[in-house]
Amino acid sequence: MTIYKILCEVKWLHEYYLTRDKGETIFEMPAQADRLDFLSERFAKDLPSIHEDLDFLEHPFNLTFANYHIRVLPAYAGFKLAIKCKKKKLASGAVLYTPIVPLPDQLCLRLLVRYKNDIRRFSAELSPKPLNPLWYFSSNDIPFVKTFPFLSSPLPALVPAQQYVQSEIAMQAGVAKAFLNNGAPNPWLALPGKHYVNTNDAHLLPLSFVYTFSAFENITTATFTLKDSTNAIVKKIDMQSAAAMQNVFVSFRTSEEVIKAVRHDTVSADQLYKLEVTGNGGYAKTFINLLFAHDELEAERYAGVIDLVVKPAVAAFRLLDASGNLLTRISAAGIRQPAPVFELWMKSKSAFWQYANNRQRKFKLTPATQDLLADNSGVLVSKNPIPMTYTPVNLKKPDNSFQFLPNPEPTMQAKREGNKIFLNMQVAASNLFPLV
Numbered sequence: 162m163t164i165y166k167i168l169c170e171v172k173w174l175h176e177y178y179l180t181r182d183k184g185e186t187i188f189e190m191p192a193q194a195d196r197l198d199f200l201s202e203r204f205a206k207d208l209p210s211i212h213e214d215l216d217f218l219e220h221p222f223n224l225t226f227a228n229y230h231i232r233v234l235p236a237y238a239g240f241k242l243a244i245k246c247k248k249k250k251l252a253s254g255a256v257l258y259t260p261i262v263p264l265p266d267q268l269c270l271r272l273l274v275r276y277k278n279d280i281r282r283f284s285a286e287l288s289p290k291p292l293n294p295l296w297y298f299s300s301n302d303i304p305f306v307k308t309f310p311f312l313s314s315p316l317p318a319l320v321p322a323q324q325y326v327q328s329e330i331a332m333q334a335g336v337a338k339a340f341l342n343n344g345a346p347n348p349w350l351a352l353p354g355k356h357y358v359n360t361n362d363a364h365l366l367p368l369s370f371v372y373t374f375s376a377f378e379n380i381t382t383a384t385f386t387l388k389d390s391t392n393a394i395v396k397k398i399d400m401q402s403a404a405a406m407q408n409v410f411v412s413f414r415t416s417e418e419v420i421k422a423v424r425h426d427t428v429s430a431d432q433l434y435k436l437e438v439t440g441n442g443g444y445a446k447t448f449i450n451l452l453f454a455h456d457e458l459e460a461e462r463y464a465g466v467i468d469l470v471v472k473p474a475v476a477a478f479r480l481l482d483a484s485g486n487l488l489t490r491i492s493a494a495g496i497r498q499p500a501p502v503f504e505l506w507m508k509s510k511s512a513f514w515q516y517a518n519n520r521q522r523k524f525k526l527t528p529a530t531q532d533l534l535a536d537n538s539g540v541l542v543s544k545n546p547i548p549m550t551y552t553p554v555n556l557k558k559p560d561n562s563f564q565f566l567p568n569p570e571p572t573m574q575a576k577r578e579g580n581k582i583f584l585n586m587q588v589a590a591s592n593l594f595p596l597v
Contacts, residue, residue, distance in 0.1 A: 165243040166258045167500040172239040175211045176509040177283045180550040189353045210238040214278040223425040256491040266472035269427035274465040283549040285328040285508035287360045291373045296465025297365040300478035304450040309477035314361035328511035358507045365452045367460040369412040379405045383440040390431045422455035511546035512575045512584040519587040523597040532558045
């Protein structure tokens with residue numbers, strides 16, 4: 162008997178959609194079972210999730226899915242992979258499922274991520290970089306070893322001398338922290354868990370790309386040196402301009418295809434590259450663990466890639482057991498074991514809430530707002546930035562009580578003023594917002 166069964170599932174958990182009314186997020190649930198219950202609760206309430214903003218699909222030129230009878234199924238907050246199987250009942254009464262076509266150990270199931278709506282509007286920001294790579298998530302250990310069930314790379318360590326952008330995440334003494342940008346002596350907020358999507362996950366480039374110099378750097382000469390995994394030079398490009406360069410087009414395409422670009426097969430360590438960029442005035446930057454997408458992948462059409470390998474280095478991420486059976490099964494006792502669920506955690510962009518009077522009058526603080534807001538010449542601004550959410554939240558006060566303030570509309574665009582990010586709201590005078 163042949164049937165389709167679930168091989169695995171991926172959940173893309175975004176704080177924007179997965180925050181309760183008192184600010185509790187799905188990331189505060191230490192057990193995956195509790196996180197899945199959290200999702201079920203949101204689904205039952207018919208609340209939207211990230212699957213409404215992202216498509217997960219195989220490339221039309223990638224025949225892996227068709228050859229092995231695998232289908233991509235949309236699911237709440239992600240997707241599932243279903244595979245055609247043979248059902249096998251053992252003498253013990255246990256039921257196993259075996260792929261109709263055996264899956265090689267190093268087979269890569271590559272999903273492409275495509276924006277339906279641009280989630281960068283409400284997602285935590287990364288420090289501006291000269292490169293703008295795609296996301297690359299994998300169950301394999303390239304370039305970093307992963308921790309089940311998370312497909313993201315380890316967070317980078319906090320660098321005290323580095324300038325961070327509001328809501329950017331870094332590791333400090335084993336704790337994930339978000340940069341509040343609130344002017345405090347210690348402007349970092351400890352977060353639950355530590356497996357968030359981060360800058361280490363953005364390292365897939367097309368063979369031709371734009372590199373950005375700051376206008377203040379006044380770069381007129383530059384050299385781009387690409388090195389392979391053995392540190393051997395693959396290609397060097399020299400550039401010169403009479404005027405300061407800003408957005409420059411860099412191409413590492415070669416007629417001999419000397420770069421081992423990513424197509425549809427499993428990525429290997431020898432496909433990792435290092436880019437060294439030098440220029441006048443002592444300019445020097447190095448980018449490591451870069452992958453290059455072959456033109457066949459049409460990287461410019463997508464936001465990222467998710468690779469699921471049948472038998473990756475970390476056993477917890479394997480899609481089949483040692484005998485080649487699916488992990489989902491029915492035990493001899495009649496207990497159903499589900500397929501493995503992998504996760505991606507994404508933080509929301511945090512913004513200061515700013516309240517201005519709708520008649521250009523000045524507000525004053527009240528006992529209800531003084532712990533949460535600061536008075537900026539009659540405009541009231543939250544003391545700390547608040548993660549963007551789809552559903553309204555109450556704000557927690559120092560005494561652990563909660564206060565409801567008018568929330569920004571889910572579709573409101575955050576505005577940047579200097580190095581800070583704001584959500585600007587105009588409200589009428591009221592008991593909560595009295596006039597001066």
